[in-house]
Amino acid sequence: MLHVMCIYWWYRNDDLLYPLVMLPPRATPFWPAIFIILVNDTLTRQAAMAFQCFLLIYYKNGKGHTFSQQAQMLTLVEYTLLLYHALLPTPVWYRFFLNRDYGSLFSSLTTGLYLTFKLTSVVEKVQCFVAALKALSRKEVHYGVNATMEQVIFQFHINFCY
Secondary structure, three states, X not given: OHHHHHHHHHOOOOOOOHHHHOOOOOOOOHHHHHHHHHHHXXXXXXXXXXXXXXXXXXXXXXXXOOHHHHHHHHHXXXXXXXXXXXXXXXXXXXXXXXXXXXXXXXXXXXXXXXXXXXXXXXXXXXXHHHHHXXXXXXXXXXXXXXXXXXXXXXXHHHHHHO
8 A cells, every 4th residue: 555655646746646536637648648547557456455455354353244244345345446447547538539639520539439338348347336236235145056966076076086
């Protein structure tokens, strides 16, 4: 977390922080846009990993917590992060595609296409997030089904006999 905070402090005068709260940066050429997206993606993944480690510590030492609650919470956090990471480059690319140097029609067309494709990819991630939220809200949700004896024997033979 110290590494993440230091990087954001170092670039505090640049447009690195605006996309974190879904605000478009100022006019962005191609390579600075790539830099903003890569740094934000990497650093938010590191911050998310630290948050997930804190959740693991909390659920390990907490009284009355089960592994299924821990799994459901980590699943919700993971799907939240996937949704956030799908949306993270949107303001940067939106500002980049609105570049009027290539003409108004071209910039409007590329912006519209980008937002359309982005919306179709985000819909699936929203559905997964909602499903994880529903699973966490229900107390007795079990994942999967138990393996039959034949499946266990078959897997044993594959792993140890061949």
